[in-house]
Amino acid sequence: MFELLATDPSSSARRGRLTTPHGVIETPIFMPVGTQATVKAVHPDELRSLNAQIILGNTYHLWVRPGTEIIGAAGGLHKFMNWDRPILTDSGGYQVFSLAKLRKLKEEGCYFNNHVDGTPMFLGPETAMEIQATLGSDIAMLFDECTPWPCEHAPAKESLELTLRWARRCRDWIDKHQPQTGGGAQLHFGIVQGSTYEDLRQHSARELVAMDFSGYAIGGLSVGEPEEDMMRIAEWTCPLLPEHKARYAMGLGTPPQMVELIARGIDMFDCVLPTRLARNGTAYTHEGTLNLRNNKFAKDFRPLAEDTHPLCQGFSRAYIRHLINTQEVLGLRLISLHNLHFYLSLASRARSAIEQGCFADFRAEVVARYQTRPETLDS
Amino acid sequence: MFELLATDPSSSARRGRLTTPHGVIETPIFMPVGTQATVKAVHPDELRSLNAQIILGNTYHLWVRPGTEIIGAAGGLHKFMNWDRPILTDSGGYQVFSLAKLRKLKEEGCYFNNHVDGTPMFLGPETAMEIQATLGSDIAMLFDECTPWPCEHAPAKESLELTLRWARRCRDWIDKHQPQTGGGAQLHFGIVQGSTYEDLRQHSARELVAMDFSGYAIGGLSVGEPEEDMMRIAEWTCPLLPEHKARYAMGLGTPPQMVELIARGIDMFDCVLPTRLARNGTAYTHEGTLNLRNNKFAKDFRPLAEDTHPLCQGFSRAYIRHLINTQEVLGLRLISLHNLHFYLSLASRARSAIEQGCFADFRAEVVARYQTRPETLDS
Ligand SMILES: [Zn+2]
Ligand SMILES: [Zn+2]
Numbered sequence: 001m002f003e004l005l006a007t008d009p010s011s012s013a014r015r016g017r018l019t020t021p022h023g024v025i026e027t028p029i030f031m032p033v034g035t036q037a038t039v040k041a042v043h044p045d046e047l048r049s050l051n052a053q054i055i056l057g058n059t060y061h062l063w064v065r066p067g068t069e070i071i072g073a074a075g076g077l078h079k080f081m082n083w084d085r086p087i088l089t090d091s092g093g094y095q096v097f098s099l100a101k102l103r104k105l106k107e108e109g110c111y112f113n114n115h116v117d118g119t120p121m122f123l124g125p126e127t128a129m130e131i132q133a134t135l136g137s138d139i140a141m142l143f144d145e146c147t148p149w150p151c152e153h154a155p156a157k158e159s160l161e162l163t164l165r166w167a168r169r170c171r172d173w174i175d176k177h178q179p180q181t182g183g184g185a186q187l188h189f190g191i192v193q194g195s196t197y198e199d200l201r202q203h204s205a206r207e208l209v210a211m212d213f214s215g216y217a218i219g220g221l222s223v224g225e226p227e228e229d230m231m232r233i234a235e236w237t238c239p240l241l242p243e244h245k246a247r248y249a250m251g252l253g254t255p256p257q258m259v260e261l262i263a264r265g266i267d268m269f270d271c272v273l274p275t276r277l278a279r280n281g282t283a284y285t286h287e288g289t290l291n292l293r294n295n296k297f298a299k300d301f302r303p304l305a306e307d308t309h310p311l312c313q314g315f316s317r318a319y320i321r322h323l324i325n326t327q328e329v330l331g332l333r334l335i336s337l338h339n340l341h342f343y344l345s346l347a348s349r350a351r352s353a354i355e356q357g358c359f360a361d362f363r364a365e366v367v368a369r370y371q372t373r374p375e376t377l378d379s
Numbered sequence: 380m381f382e383l384l385a386t387d388p389s390s391s392a393r394r395g396r397l398t399t400p401h402g403v404i405e406t407p408i409f410m411p412v413g414t415q416a417t418v419k420a421v422h423p424d425e426l427r428s429l430n431a432q433i434i435l436g437n438t439y440h441l442w443v444r445p446g447t448e449i450i451g452a453a454g455g456l457h458k459f460m461n462w463d464r465p466i467l468t469d470s471g472g473y474q475v476f477s478l479a480k481l482r483k484l485k486e487e488g489c490y491f492n493n494h495v496d497g498t499p500m501f502l503g504p505e506t507a508m509e510i511q512a513t514l515g516s517d518i519a520m521l522f523d524e525c526t527p528w529p530c531e532h533a534p535a536k537e538s539l540e541l542t543l544r545w546a547r548r549c550r551d552w553i554d555k556h557q558p559q560t561g562g563g564a565q566l567h568f569g570i571v572q573g574s575t576y577e578d579l580r581q582h583s584a585r586e587l588v589a590m591d592f593s594g595y596a597i598g599g600l601s602v603g604e605p606e607e608d609m610m611r612i613a614e615w616t617c618p619l620l621p622e623h624k625a626r627y628a629m630g631l632g633t634p635p636q637m638v639e640l641i642a643r644g645i646d647m648f649d650c651v652l653p654t655r656l657a658r659n660g661t662a663y664t665h666e667g668t669l670n671l672r673n674n675k676f677a678k679d680f681r682p683l684a685e686d687t688h689p690l691c692q693g694f695s696r697a698y699i700r701h702l703i704n705t706q707e708v709l710g711l712r713l714i715s716l717h718n719l720h721f722y723l724s725l726a727s728r729a730r731s732a733i734e735q736g737c738f739a740d741f742r743a744e745v746v747a748r749y750q751t752r753p754e755t756l757d758s
Contacts (some may be wrong), residue, residue: 037701041708045690066677066701073678074697082693298445299452311424314461318453322416322445329420329708 001187001214002246002267008353010360012238012265015351018215018246020086020138021184022078025053027246027267028354030258030347031088032340033275036061037071037081040275041329041336044083046311050341051348054086054138056270059131060095060123064114068134076136076181088270089137090250091128091191094146107162109143125169133179133186140179141217142170144191149223156195163193164207171211187214189248195220196229198236205240215246218266222251231260238265255284255346256367262350263363269347274339281324283335284342288371292321292335304334309341380566380593381625381646387732389739391617391644394730397594397625399465399517400563401457404432406625406646407733409637409726410467411719412654415440416450416460419654420708420715423462425690429720430727433465433517435649438510439474439502443493447513455515455560467649468516469629470507470570473525486541488522504548512558512565519558520596521549523570528602535574542572543586550590566593568627574599575608577615584619594625597645601630610639617644634663634725635746641729642742648726653718660703662714663721667750671700671714683713688720 006015016027032039032047034055039047047055057077062068074080077087093110096103100112100121109124125143132140144163147156167190179186190208194200208216218237221230234249241247248268249261258269274284281292285305290297300317312334323331346366353362385394395406411418411426414437418426426434436456441447453459456466472489475482479491479500488503504522511519523542526535546569558565569587573579587595597616600609613628620626627647628640637648653663660671664684669676679696691713702710725745732741 036705036707037698038707038709041712043690043709043712044693061705065705066697070678070697070701074680074695080695080698080701082698299449301453311422314423316453316459318445318449319416319459319461322449322459326415326440326444328415328417329711330417330422332708333420333422333712 002244004244006355008263008359009357011263011363013262013350013354013359013363014265014267015354016246016267018267020054020187021180021182022084022086022138023053025086025268026351028262028347028350029053029268030343031056031268031270032344033058033270033272034081034083034087035272036065037077039340041278041332042275042340044081046337047083047340048085049311050309050337050344052085052340052344054088055083057087057089057135057137058095059089059092059128059135060099062089062135063092063121063131064116068131072134076134078136078182086138087135088139089132089135089141091141091143092123092131093128093143096123097146105145107165109166125166126173129170129173129177129179129188133177136181137186138181139187139189139215142167142188142190142213144193144219146223147193147195147220149195149220149225151195153197153200156197156200160193160195160200160204163191164204167191167208167211171213189213189215189217189246191217191219191250192237193220196225196233198232201233201236202240205237209240209242213245215248216241217248217250219250221249222253227257230257231264234261234264234266241265254370254372255343256370256372258343258346259350259363259366263359271343274343275336278332278335278339281321281331281335283320284339286366286369288373290317292317292324297321304338305342307345309337312338312341381623383623385734387642387738388736390642390742392641392729392733392738392742393644393646394733395625395646397646399433399566400559400561401463401465401517402432404465404647405730407641407726407729408432408647409722410435410647410649411723412437412649412651413460413462413466414651415444416456418719420657420711421654421719423460425716426462426719427464428690429688429716429723431464431719431723433467434462436466436468436514436516437474438468438471438507438514439478441468441514442471442500442510443495447510451513455513457515457561465517466514467518468511468514468520470520470522471502471510472507472522475502476525484524486544488545504545505552508549508552508556508558508567512556515560516565517560518566518568518594521546521567521569521592523572523598525602526572526574526599528574528599528604530574532576532579535576535579539572539574539579539583542570543583546570546587546590550592568592568594568596568625570596570598570629571616572599575604575612577611580612580615581619584616588619588621592624594627595620596627596629598629600628601632606636609636610643613640613643613645620644633749633751634722635749635751637722637725638729638742638745642738650722653722654715657711657714657718660700660710660714662699663718665745665748667752669696671696671703676700683717684721686724688716691717691720
């Protein structure tokens with residue numbers, strides 16, 4: 001189901017094609033995040049016009065509101081949110097560990113009170129798989145514990161072993177229930193953990209590969225670790241993953257980080273920054289981010305960037321600044337669209353570069369032009 | 380510039396065509412309100428796809444933020460907000476009298492501190508005309524005092540006489556400066572005041588008609604007066620206004636009120652309700668409004684209404700309810716679009732009915748089907 005179309009001679013970058021029940025995804029790909037059954041402030045028609053191939057949904061949020069009973073009655077998440085292209089759902093674990101209250105982690109899973117109305121809930125590997133089966137996502141993620149950073153070797157190993165036992169239980173659940181969506185078999189991705197330790201990352205990768213999942217993710221990235229660690233983790237892990245399965249780096253990152261991870265063999269990315277930064281008026285450009293709240297844009301009648309999407313054409317920086325200053329929704333909309341277009345185009349340009357054998361130049365240019373500013377990392 | 384295309388034999392309803400510098404407006408027409416240089420939550424492309432012919436801008440808000448210096452430097456409001464169809468601007472008076480602080484009303488105009496940062500400002504007839512000339516709207520409204528309700532005859536008369544002296548000064552300013560926009564002459568509408576008193580309304584209409592403006596509005600409506608007063612005021616005023624000039628009822632109203640005022644000879648309407656009610660999850664239907672926060676919609680997978688715009692097709696009541704409950708912008712967007720489509724279609728159906736000689740049936744049907752609920756009036 002993952003076809004390797006081209007590889008880059010200068011790096012481990014790959015051009016691939018992942019087939020899912022709701023359609024084909026050309027990789028490398030960026031996936032807009034649709035936490036609560038909507039990519040924030042964006043209409044599905046706009047996502048289509050941005051050529052978004054796949055979006056991400058958050059199992060925890062959807063389970064809490066509106067709940068699987070309602071989404072199930074709607075015929076699944078695709079029908080509920082009026083999106084007919086592929087969807088990837090996370091397992092809910094990350095949000096349970098970061099948002100929920102009164103958490104008690106046990107061998108069987110995690111007991112907690114949800115962050116909205118405090119209802120006691122339980123999430124474990126089987127429940128996480130069952131919820132994602134009801135949502136009917138094309139790609140479901142295994143239930144794992146995301147190890148915090150920094151973390152000593154012993155607790156990191158302990159956490160990883162729990163994640164591996166959970167993976168085994170997910171594997172059993174999948175084999176027993178064979179969940180279907182859109183007329184095909186749901187895909188399931190295992191998640192490599194192991195903090196910043198080479199031996200643990202490699203142990204994790206080998207054990208998951210032995211369990212034979214549809215694809216593999218690298219988890220526990222972008223949790224505060226230095227960028228060199230992030231890159232090293234990808235370098236340790238990717239060579240151990242099967243060539244003919246997709247690889248997904250979860251929750252990343254800045255534009256140069258995305259390109260550097262593509263160079264290390266990653267195929268799929270998701271990141272909340274394009275829509276989250278839009279809320280405080282931050283727009284992406286090839287040179288770095290612009291904060292439109294800055295007074296210097298008050299009479300700047302140029303467009304946000306040299307290449308903009310048709311939906312943000314005709315709107316000046318001065319106008320969008322006015323919309324952000326007056327808290328008008330259109331400002332958030334225009335920057336969200338622009339930022340998603342920026343990330344989706346970056347992925348599209350990476351695909352072309354690999355196909356045309358000029359990925360090394362593309363990578364050097366993106367990294368050299370882009371100035372990482374604190375606002376990109378702080379949010 | 381206002382062409383009368385057809386009249387209804389059963390009432391005073393008219394089918395007309397108003398030519399402005401940025402284009403032609405088919406009447407009767409509903410004008411979406413774009414307070415701060417944006418119709419709340421709506422993209423100009425969407426307004427075009429809704430067949431919005433003209434939108435309204437609020438002079439006071441635009442003057443406070445971003446200010447006329449910035450909009451002037453952008454080349455006017457049309458260019459600033461990327462909207463090339465007609466714009467009507469109010470005079471700013473209504474917001475000064477309702478929002479601004481430390482107001483002092485004098486013969487020359489009104490001194491006040493703005494509601495955003497408390498800056499002392501002054502708005503009088505000449506300033507109001509000058510600001511609207513800089514904005515470059517197609518239709519500028521005269522500076523008037525909106526008489527509160529209820530109001531005794533003596534203060535209502537005093538207020539009206541001040542409004543008439545201000546109208547004279549606006550007339551002089553217009554004759555002296557001859558403001559242009561989009562390659563043509565800006566239009567100016569006088570505003571009939573006089574509270575709920577027949578003699579004052581008629582005096583106001585006669586005086587304004589003698590000053591020869593491009594069109595006429597009825598002001599001081601929907602300020603709390605009973606609906607019968609609203610209708611009586613239109614009945615007293617319209618017959619005194621020139622047949623070949625457009626008539627605009629400011630800030631109105633519910634769907635049946637709009638149809639009843641069309642029947643009394645009104646051509647133009649604006650109302651914040653479609654976008655304002657969207658914020659609390661209220662959607663218009665032919666039978667009245669639905670509040671989607673209501674639990675009964677949790678598993679209602681039907682569309683908002685039987686006839687929806689393409690942009691809100693495919694989204695169920697249950698889904699939009701979820702978006703509103705989770706404060707997702709897409710919920711606001713979909714209901715805003717739906718509600719604007721409802722009002723714009725109502726105006727469009729009124730136009731067809733007058734053309735086809737079946738306005739009496741249309742009027743009876745709209746009024747009979749629509750149940751006015753408190754949430755429509757309270758907001
Ligand atoms: Zn753009
Ligand atoms: Zn609709």
